[in-house]
Amino acid sequence: MPETRLPEQFRDLEQWMAWSLETEGERSDHRQASAMEDITAFYEAMLARMDEVLPYLEQFNLEELPDDARHLFYLTLSLAEVAPAVEQFGQPSVVDGYDIKRFVATHR
Amino acid sequence: MSATPNGTLANGNGSAGGYKWHNKYPHLGTGPVPADVFTSQEQFELERERIFKKVWLNVGRVERIPNPGDYFVQDLAVCNTSVIVVRGKDGAVRAFHNMCSHRGNKIAWDQGGTCQNFTCKFHGWSYGLDGRLKFVPDEESFFDLKKETLGMTPVAVDVWEGFIFVNVDPNPTETLPEYLGDLATGLKGYPFGEFSTTSTSWTSEVNANWKVIKDAFQEVYHIAFLHKRSIPDSFTSKNNPYAHSLDVTLYPRHGSMSLFGSADYKPSPVAKLAAQHGEIVIRSDFSMDGLPAGVNPLRSEAWSLDLNVIFPAFFVDVSQGSYFTHQFMPIGVDKTLWTSTQYYTQATTPGRRFSQEYGNVMFRDIIMEDGRTFEETQSVLSSGAKKEFYLHDEEILIRHSHHVIDKMLKGQPVDAAFAANGKEAASHA
Ligand code: FES
Numbered sequence: 407m408p409e410t411r412l413p414e415q416f417r418d419l420e421q422w423m424a425w426s427l428e429t430e431g432e433r434s435d436h437r438q439a440s441a442m443e444d445i446t447a448f449y450e451a452m453l454a455r456m457d458e459v460l461p462y463l464e465q466f467n468l469e470e471l472p473d474d475a476r477h478l479f480y481l482t483l484s485l486a487e488v489a490p491a492v493e494q495f496g497q498p499s500v501v502d503g504y505d506i507k508r509f510v511a512t513h514r
Numbered sequence: 515m516s517a518t519p520n521g522t523l524a525n526g527n528g529s530a531g532g533y534k535w536h537n538k539y540p541h542l543g544t545g546p547v548p549a550d551v552f553t554s555q556e557q558f559e560l561e562r563e564r565i566f567k568k569v570w571l572n573v574g575r576v577e578r579i580p581n582p583g584d585y586f587v588q589d590l591a592v593c594n595t596s597v598i599v600v601r602g603k604d605g606a607v608r609a610f611h612n613m614c615s616h617r618g619n620k621i622a623w624d625q626g627g628t629c630q631n632f633t634c635k636f637h638g639w640s641y642g643l644d645g646r647l648k649f650v651p652d653e654e655s656f657f658d659l660k661k662e663t664l665g666m667t668p669v670a671v672d673v674w675e676g677f678i679f680v681n682v683d684p685n686p687t688e689t690l691p692e693y694l695g696d697l698a699t700g701l702k703g704y705p706f707g708e709f710s711t712t713s714t715s716w717t718s719e720v721n722a723n724w725k726v727i728k729d730a731f732q733e734v735y736h737i738a739f740l741h742k743r744s745i746p747d748s749f750t751s752k753n754n755p756y757a758h759s760l761d762v763t764l765y766p767r768h769g770s771m772s773l774f775g776s777a778d779y780k781p782s783p784v785a786k787l788a789a790q791h792g793e794i795v796i797r798s799d800f801s802m803d804g805l806p807a808g809v810n811p812l813r814s815e816a817w818s819l820d821l822n823v824i825f826p827a828f829f830v831d832v833s834q835g836s837y838f839t840h841q842f843m844p845i846g847v848d849k850t851l852w853t854s855t856q857y858y859t860q861a862t863t864p865g866r867r868f869s870q871e872y873g874n875v876m877f878r879d880i881i882m883e884d885g886r887t888f889e890e891t892q893s894v895l896s897s898g899a900k901k902e903f904y905l906h907d908e909e910i911l912i913r914h915s916h917h918v919i920d921k922m923l924k925g926q927p928v929d930a931a932f933a934a935n936g937k938e939a940a941s942h943a
């Protein structure tokens with residue numbers, strides 16, 4: 407059984423595969439359930455590689471991402487998900503925010 | 515502080531204090547808003563009968579039902595009904611009360627889908643996409659059934675720029691274009707269709723009056739405080755610390771506010787990455803070519819976005835490259851279904867999609883800050899400790915909204931007051 411892998415030059419990011427999640431709901435749940443130190447470590451690891459990650463992904467059409475690139479792409483979406491936690495709030499949830507579990511996504 | 519004829523202040527960035535918007539619309543007065551309008555069951559019943567059952571209400575967009583047979587269900591508790599919105603075989607969008615002619619059962623129990631006929635689950639009466647009653651099981655044992663008069667009850671429906679509106683009044687007193695009036699004219703040409711090929715939407719049942727929620731989204735006085743973490747420098751600057759708006763345009767019932775955007779905005783590392791691959795709300799390099807006259811009406815370079823508040827409870831907030839909507843559907847005096855949706859042009863590249871996802875997440879987290887105030891406010895409103903609330907000049911859309919509601923509940927024409935103001939405003943200038 408082939409395990410989920412990232413493209414060869416991004417194998418160092420494979421320790422973050424738990425963040426390779428397809429939907430906003432899953433990514434948001436994972437952010438809310440994670441400790442801030444894990445979120446920050448993931449954020450820093452991703453941010454450090456984004457200058458290579460985005461140009462690499464940009465060689466593909468969104469609909470035609472190979473499996474390994476697709477997982478890398480999901481990691482970038484998780485970076486977008488955790489960005490406000492790190493850059494704005496300093497905690498996983500919105501400070502003084504509405505209960506996000508009651509804000510139900512009706513998109514995928 | 516005096517307003518120039520076009521409503522801008524001398525320094526041009528809207529930063530100075532004073533009574534800019536009051537001077538533009540003096541007919542609204544300066545008095546407080548009564549507190550009980552948010553908690554009174556009597557007021558809510560009047561709003562139901564005299565507003566929500568009389569006006570055009572947005573129920574969604576056409577992209578939701580692209581093909582014949584596609585339908586969705588919109589519960590309209592405030593109008594004591596549920597509505598089926600369906601695209602017919604002829605391509606036309608129709609709406610019906612979601613209620614069977616036999617003994618009243620709700621015909622569609624789901625939220626939407628695609629079908630050839632609507633068949634009632636109770637005893638199997640079946641209706642066409644055009645609402646006609648087509649089939650009654652064991653029809654012979656009924657008495658004088660006139661099938662041709664027993665279709666689903668139609669609801670007035672019309673589409674503006676892809677937005678579907680219904681009006682449950684059996685005889686609406688005005689058409690949708692008449693209802694939307696000059697607000698629609700000003701937005702004509704904004705690429706709503708192009709920007710709506712994909713969307714992200716969230717919904718929540720909030721224990722608060724619909725006006726508590728609406729009012730929180732129709733002023734920017736709160737930005738420097740409630741949003742100090744999420745957007746500390748996007749809508750405020752050294753010269754405009756309280757996010758004073760660029761322009762306000764009021765219509766008989768609707769209202770628009772053009773918002774300041776700060777050129778000193780310092781994007782975070784991820785915001786910077788997102789900006790390299792797509793649109794973000796605040797940018798310095800946007801072009802005003804092709805913008806409709808009603809978007810960024812002052813053609814300000816310090817512009818971020820415009821709020822367009824379509825009465826009674828639908829917002830179409832437009833910026834450069836994307837737009838978002840808020841919809842508030844009252845369920846009871848202290849219960850409201852809140853839906854916010856961000857629209858985008860479908861991304862074809864991973865970078866663009868990443869940029870949009872960052873926009874989504876920021877949008878969601880920012881409105882989570884707004885959302886916290888709804889129930890915190892409602893939970894103490896019934897105490898009776900406060901009899902009235904005081905509005906800042908920048909809260910003029912709230913003042914206007916309460917003014918219009920008050921007029922409608924009293925059965926007074928809103929247009930008359932507005933016409934009188936037009937004269938006053940002219941004599942001011
Ligand atoms: S109520 Fe619908 S068929 Fe009887």
Ligand SMILES: [Fe+2]
Pocket residue numbers: 730731736737740741880884
């Ligand atoms: Fe807000």
